[in-house]
Amino acid sequence: MNERSILTPNQVRDMFLFVARRICDSEKYLTEIDMKIGDGDHGFGMALGFQSVTKTLYGKDYSSIEGVFQDIGVALLDTMGGASGILFGTMFISGSVGKGTHSAADLSLLAQIFRRSLESLKHRGKAQIGDKTMVDALEPAVIELEKSVKHALPLSEGLKTAAEGSKRGMEFTRQCVAKFGRAKSYGKKSIGLQDPGATSIWIIFQAMSDWINKSKDSNNFSSKD
Amino acid sequence: MNKIINKQADIIHEMVEGYLETCHGLFETTQDKTGILLHKKIKKVSIVTGGGAGNEPWVIGYVGRGLADGAAIGNVYTAPPPRSILNVMQQVYHKEGVLFLCTNHTGDVLTFELASDLAQLAGIHTKCLFVADDVSSAPFEKRDERRGVAGIALVMKIAGAASLAGLSLDEVYRITQKASKNIFTFGVTTSPGYLPSGAAMCTLPEGKIEYGMGFNGEPGISRTSLQPADKIADTVLRYLLEGSNLMAGDEIALMLNGYGFTSLLELCIVNRRLTQVLREKGFILYDNFIDSLFSPQGTGGFSVSILKLDSELKRYYKTHAYSPFFHCFEADGGKA
Numbered sequence: 001m002n003e004r005s006i007l008t009p010n011q012v013r014d015m016f017l018f019v020a021r022r023i024c025d026s027e028k029y030l031t032e033i034d035m036k037i038g039d040g041d042h043g044f045g046m047a048l049g050f051q052s053v054t055k056t057l058y059g060k061d062y063s064s065i066e067g068v069f070q071d072i073g074v075a076l077l078d079t080m081g082g083a084s085g086i087l088f089g090t091m092f093i094s095g096s097v098g099k100g101t102h103s104a105a106d107l108s109l110l111a112q113i114f115r116r117s118l119e120s121l122k123h124r125g126k127a128q129i130g131d132k133t134m135v136d137a138l139e140p141a142v143i144e145l146e147k148s149v150k151h152a153l154p155l156s157e158g159l160k161t162a163a164e165g166s167k168r169g170m171e172f173t174r175q176c177v178a179k180f181g182r183a184k185s186y187g188k189k190s191i192g193l194q195d196p197g198a199t200s201i202w203i204i205f206q207a208m209s210d211w212i213n214k215s216k217d218s219n220n221f222s223s224k225d
Numbered sequence: 226m227n228k229i230i231n232k233q234a235d236i237i238h239e240m241v242e243g244y245l246e247t248c249h250g251l252f253e254t255t256q257d258k259t260g261i262l263l264h265k266k267i268k269k270v271s272i273v274t275g276g277g278a279g280n281e282p283w284v285i286g287y288v289g290r291g292l293a294d295g296a297a298i299g300n301v302y303t304a305p306p307p308r309s310i311l312n313v314m315q316q317v318y319h320k321e322g323v324l325f326l327c328t329n330h331t332g333d334v335l336t337f338e339l340a341s342d343l344a345q346l347a348g349i350h351t352k353c354l355f356v357a358d359d360v361s362s363a364p365f366e367k368r369d370e371r372r373g374v375a376g377i378a379l380v381m382k383i384a385g386a387a388s389l390a391g392l393s394l395d396e397v398y399r400i401t402q403k404a405s406k407n408i409f410t411f412g413v414t415t416s417p418g419y420l421p422s423g424a425a426m427c428t429l430p431e432g433k434i435e436y437g438m439g440f441n442g443e444p445g446i447s448r449t450s451l452q453p454a455d456k457i458a459d460t461v462l463r464y465l466l467e468g469s470n471l472m473a474g475d476e477i478a479l480m481l482n483g484y485g486f487t488s489l490l491e492l493c494i495v496n497r498r499l500t501q502v503l504r505e506k507g508f509i510l511y512d513n514f515i516d517s518l519f520s521p522q523g524t525g526g527f528s529v530s531i532l533k534l535d536s537e538l539k540r541y542y543k544t545h546a547y548s549p550f551f552h553c554f555e556a557d558g559g560k561a
Binding site (some may be wrong): 038071077081084085087181189 | 300305444453
């Protein structure tokens with residue numbers, strides 16, 4: 001099998017166009033989860049943000065990986081609103097600034113970008129593991145990416161285990177008591193409920209993994225390039 | 226619940242457009258129609274506010290003469306994106322500095338702090354202040370963590386007046402902060418409000434009421450059967466005073482804020498008892514009014530806000546203010 005381990009900026013663009021479609025398709029699912037613990041606007045906000053991501057990325061030619069991430073971040077920041085808008089915007093912007101630009105992404109670069117995203121999110125949102133936030137799903141995904149880099153796993157395998165990590169993190173939020181946002185008012189009543197932000201992180205990583213594994217299987221990685 | 230909207234995605238700019246028509250010449254909007262600001266630019270510190278829609282007249286009605294100079298309006302219960310706030314800030318007079326005055330909620334804090342940082346990068350002097358007045362959401366010792374609710378109406382009044390007096394940003398901030406440390410609010414919910422989609426914001430069976438419920442239907446402190454008005458007023462006051470540092474002899478402004486569904490007939494009955502008990506307890510009522518300034522989507526119930534005043538705060542409290550949705554200060558800005 002012709003296993004790819006490097007993505008061009010336009011392939012990363014296509015991957016996130018796929019992610020954006022998956023998020024928009026998940027609006028109803030996210031709304032249902034958020035109705036139980038928040039005010040039910042998470043699905044609408046995410047869909048709004050990722051519709052704007054689609055409009056921004058579609059047909060645009062990218063020369064750097066960081067350029068794709070920053071366009072996604074600004075699109076989310078400018079349209080979503082709420083804490084989610086700031087935090088999902090931060091995730092894409094802060095991870096991709098300050099370390100120069102790259103014309104190709106391997107697993108190691110993705111791991112570095114998402115590690116910096118995670119640290120910025122923890123700094124800005126002041127959340128730690130177990131606070132029932134998106135950090136609970138992002139941290140295990142980043143750790144899995146880093147492990148895969150260490151074991152020199154292929155990109156497809158690295159994203160697959162990252163998606164599995166974020167899924168475990170998302171499921172873990174059901175055991176946690178909310179410390180932030182409207183969910184905080186629920187106190188112990190929040191146990192058993194899943195965090196909507198962590199759910200969105202899982203959807204993002206799962207879609208990245210699905211895109212790359214679909215691309216790998218059909219060997220049409222660069223068809224849109 | 227039957228809600229009267231066109232398309233969910235259009236509600237904010239359609240609300241802004243409709244509001245602008247009612248007060249031609251007083252206001253203008255931003256390009257994307259998520260902002261509202263005074264048409265007349267005054268050389269002074271500007272007050273910019275913002276927040277999610279859904280509790281009208283908060284935020285849209287808080288822009289006016291002697292109130293905020295501009296506001297960014299987010300989708301229902303969602304803080305506006307930083308870009309909307311910066312667009313409003315660019316359009317108000319900002320050379321003397323801008324005070325961002327908002328309610329204390331995670332989304333609003335993250336958003337306004339980021340907007341404030343970006344404004345500083347653009348060379349505009351800004352400060353942020355978040356009103357945290359909801360006694361039910363955290364104990365007095367952790368009062369900075371309290372949610373921001375209806376009390377911002379009175380704090381906005383003070384901030385607007387202080388900025389109109391031509392004070393510096395630091396002074397406007399100091400006085401507004403004093404008001405925000407002196408404001409306490411507690412509410413009771415008697416029936417659920419309904420989102421623009423028609424969905425109920427909480428479940429509250431007929432015949433039940435809940436003290437301290439959040440305005441999005443977040444769980445409150447206690448749920449009881451429906452009680453007589455005097456009993457409800459007494460309970461609300463008890464929670465409010467217990468969660469504050471208010472004492473007999475304090476001079477106060479008392480605002481009774483209807484949530485939208487509860488009628489003025491009922492609110493007057495509640496207000497009768499509130500004033501009676503406060504006087505008995507030795508408070509001096511400098512001002513008292515009934516209005517609906519923070520009303521979550523037709524919820525039943527009300528909140529009571531008490532602002533403790535000193536001679537400095539009184540000076541700004543009684544300054545004239547006007548917004549088409551802010552009836553209480555229209556006449557003489559505080560009756561005292």
